[in-house]
Amino acid sequence: MxxxxxxxxxxxxxxxxxxxxxxxxxxxxxxxxxxxxxxxxxxxxxxxxxxxxxxxxxxxxxxxxxxxxxxxxxxxxxxxxxxxxxxxxxxxxxxxxxxxxxxAIPNLPGDDVPAGASEDDNQEIRRWGEPRAFDFEPKEHDILGARLGMDFETAAKLSGARFCVLRGQMARLERALAQFMLNMHTEQHGYTEMNTPVIVRDEPLYGTGQLPKFKEDLFGTTEGRWLIPTAEVTLTNTVSDQILDAATLPIRMTAFTLCFRSEAGSAGKDTRGMIRQHQFEKVELVSVTTPEQSEDEHQRMTACAEEVLQKLGLPYRVLALCTGDMGFSAQKTYDLEVWLPGQGKYREISSCSNTGDFQARRMKARYRPEGEKQTRFVHTLNGSALAVGRTLVAVLENYQQADGSVVIPDVLRPYMGGLEVLTPNV
Structure with missing residues (x-):
């Protein structure tokens, strides 16, 4: 607003x-x-x-x-x-x-946001890691996954296109990724773990900017409620209609939730595999802070998301989104794109956005600066850290072996009961 x-x-x-x-x-x-x-x-x-x-x-x-x-x-x-x-x-x-x-009017871009009309005008800020040199032709994740427990046929029978069933070792790997991310963000980065609903009323979606403009991107219930497209909705709205004590800021929250998107307008895009699903899982980061702290908090949040990729040993790059490619509520956004050798290109795995006071005005979320009578709107930030399904895709493609097996990154092995390799089903 x-x-x-x-x-x-x-x-x-x-x-x-x-x-x-x-x-x-x-x-x-x-x-x-x-x-x-x-x-x-x-x-x-x-x-x-x-x-x-x-x-x-x-x-x-x-x-x-x-x-x-x-x-x-x-x-x-x-x-x-x-x-x-x-x-x-x-x-x-x-x-x-x-x-x-x-x-219905989107947030205004920050002065330092690069000008541009589309994703072609986004600016690369930095890269981390060198893509692995394979001595065989690397496969895409859906081909690898077919022998490892990734089942799209059964999912289509149950629910239609853009769904996936994970079996056995693949299901455990996805759970391991989520646990690894949550532990890192709570134990090392100071985020408070939250468990929030995945069904909400209209007001939270108005608060974070999904309604009214993006109604077609949401799944609704017959009772007039909505499935969340991201835990940003619930985490951010925990401070709606409140006047916060300045001493409590910044508030940092994280949640691992199911997310649901209709993918309106994406017909023909990423129809294979797990890149673009109707139902997916994500570890979300949300910060509520003061205007003076929000830029530093944005850099910090982005670094937290990057550290997940670094510890997993996944090459990535950071992009500053241009004015024409930013989300509706964003004032400034960094995208993280992970290298997928099967596709031979970088693909988005996280967006970290500073929305300024845009969402706070919609939610009526304020704080009272110390020693002042007047209240001010807080600043809110959100970021994926990370999209779990896409991280699973990146692990499969980057750690694949010629025989179709996949080496499990060292940091995930404690969550996998010591398992070191995903072995194809014969």
Missing amino acids: HDLKWIRENPAAFDAGLARRGLAPMAETILRQDESFRATVTELQSLQARRNEASKAIGGAKKSGDDAQAQALMDEVATIKEKMAQLEEVQRQGEQDIAAILM
Whole structure:
């Protein structure tokens, strides 16, 4: 949500921010609606004052015996009440109209976000690790996985396309990855582990920006609730409608949850394998902090996600997303892309975003700075650390052997009961 007061004071800057997103100017439309709304408020205040004045005068007229004047005043008060009821409805509708406009406008990009129209304009910041040189032709994960316990046929029979059944050693490897990530983030990075619902009402999705604009990307229930697309929704909204103590910030939370996405608009993309699923698992990081701390927190969160890949020995690169490729709520985003030798390219495995106070305004999440009476909106950040299914894919492809077996990274072996190699089913 955008600050209406700031738009009034900086309409040109607001439109310039939208232009960097590739969007048309909106300040004039918003301010015209705002002017009409404020005129209604002013008229209501004026009528309220006159009603109070006339109501007081009625008693005086009756006391002096001027029944005609008293009746005229009572008629005026009745007319004012009727008019006020009409204007109050206009005011409510005007407030809803402005909110609807603001809810549909994405966050403005930070000044240091590179300009661009699409993913082709994202800027590479750094790389880590050297892709392995294979002495055989590396296979893609779905081909490897077919002999290791990755079953797409049974999943299709159960649920349709974009689902997967994992059996035996593959199911355990996915669980090992999630446990490894959670332990790292809680024990080494100071995140508090959370277990949150995967079904939510409308309000949390409005709070983090999935609704109203991205309704088609969500799975809904027959009861009017929604399956979460990411634990960002639940973790971030734990502070909604609150005034936080500054001493408690930053708040750092992590959760391992199922996530659900309809993948609207992705027809024909990644139809094979586990890269783009309707149901998947993710370890999410969320931070709630002050405006002064949020940039440093963004760098810290990104480093936490990178460390997962480093300890797994998976080569990756970090990209600064351009203005045309950032998510709706993001002010600034870093993507981590892991090297997949079977595909011969880097693929996204994490996005770490600073949303500034954009989500906090929607959620009404504030804090009170020490020694100050006024409250301020917090800043919220979120990041995948990591998408578990895609990490499984990366492990399979990077650690595959010529015979179809897969070496288990050292850091995962304690979670695998000491197992060192995934062995193909004959």
